[in-house]
Amino acid sequence: MNALHITGLTKSFSKFSLENINLELPQGYIMGLVGKNGAGKTTLFKTIMNHLLKDDGEIQIYGYDHQTDEAQAKSRIAYLSEDPMGMGEISLKTQKEAFASVYPDWDETKFQLLLSRFNLDQKAKTKTLSKGMKVKFGIALALSHNAKLILLDEPAAGLDPVARNEVMGLLQEELQDESKSILFSTHVTSDLDGIADYLTIIDQGQILMSENREIISDNWRILKLEDLPTGISSQDVVQGIIPTSFGYSLLTSDITKLRERIPADTQAEIPNYADIMIHMVKGE
């Protein structure tokens, strides 16, 4: 079953639009949504959450439409936005009390464990927290009500490397429960290494690719070429070509289809997530 299923999603503003977004996140997996600042990551999250109203398309969460079955759909979601906390004068304890009051499955033991793990004092007021501490508190809230789909918009932003590592580890721990799924956005591809099962790249409001890690590892390659074979750039499996000091670096999504068109001794490497993003966003 798909935790998240998006088809033909369109949302237009005067100077920016999400165009024909199609996305599937199967249950039990982590998907990393990568894109430059302003690529459309936050707009996509806000549209999924119905904070922004879509122009066209369908969004389903565990089979529930995000507008017609809004309450059902959202009861399965934990969402951490870019700016997770407000109400600066109110203590974390009160914030938690208000938050927990609407979730029947609230897990107080887990929440307390996360607070002590993150070293957060419940008596502290939100305005006294650093950005990183706010994110940690937001994550503690988001993970304590047993949501099935966890949506995190730039959860690692504002965190130091140690905290970043801690948060990423925590997300992996969450996936021990195979009924849960996570979609998180970042503009730092290293956040995804070793954690994301799916990589999705968004640029200028369009999904450039969305692929499983195993398929990337089996089929995707970066080829180092001195010259470009005639007509190769028009092949649909060529995802991006970047000129380099030695010639060209070419990213393909299916090496088997290009074997006969390239020299036999061509160097072919499995791309990391940064390679894929650079070739697809910057490449021709």
Place this chain on the structure above:
Amino acid sequence: MFEIMKRDWILIRHKYLFLLPILSMSLVLLFPKADEGYFVIGAPVVFTFSVFVFIQDDTSLRQLLSMPFSRAGIARARFLSGWAFMGAGMVYIVVLGFGLGLIYPEALKAFIQHLDLKTLFTYLWVLSGITLIAYPVLFMFLGKGVQALIAFALGLNVLFGVYFLMRFNATGPDIFEVLKSLIISLQAYHTSPLNYLTSALTLLILNGINLKLCEWIFLKKEF
């Protein structure tokens, strides 16, 4: 819906509740003889409390929109929270009126004179009149935080500006006189059980229409 109201209450009780005794005490002290001015000034004061329910922190509203509620449910809860808060304000003023009566017996006598069903209905009509205009405006500004307050302040300034300009040129009505005569008419209407029933039904229908309008505005909003 009641879960939303409960959540609102948890957040608001720490933030704004201290204003309630201050404002209501000023009200009772200002109008110990409790004539029609009690409605003219009192209703907006009590209404102000309900505004605090609406204009919460932007992030708090976005958090609410991320919780397991439909937009229509949130709109209904906001509407009813406003009325519930106004109701709480009215009860508080009554309690405080009795409390102050221990110190100012004359004020208590005047206060008790107005504690009847006729007064309650008049009060509900005045508050409904305010909310018919103000709630849709507040729904339009929901989630805009400080901008909403500025817009409200500007709007009020313009209204008062126009009003005083008209009064200065003696072309407009004295709004307080108009309000007073409206209130007197309302009180005079509530004499028979049938009139009370008609009044209650009309209030329900008016507020129902207002609620639907607010829901419609909220469903069209983006955050």
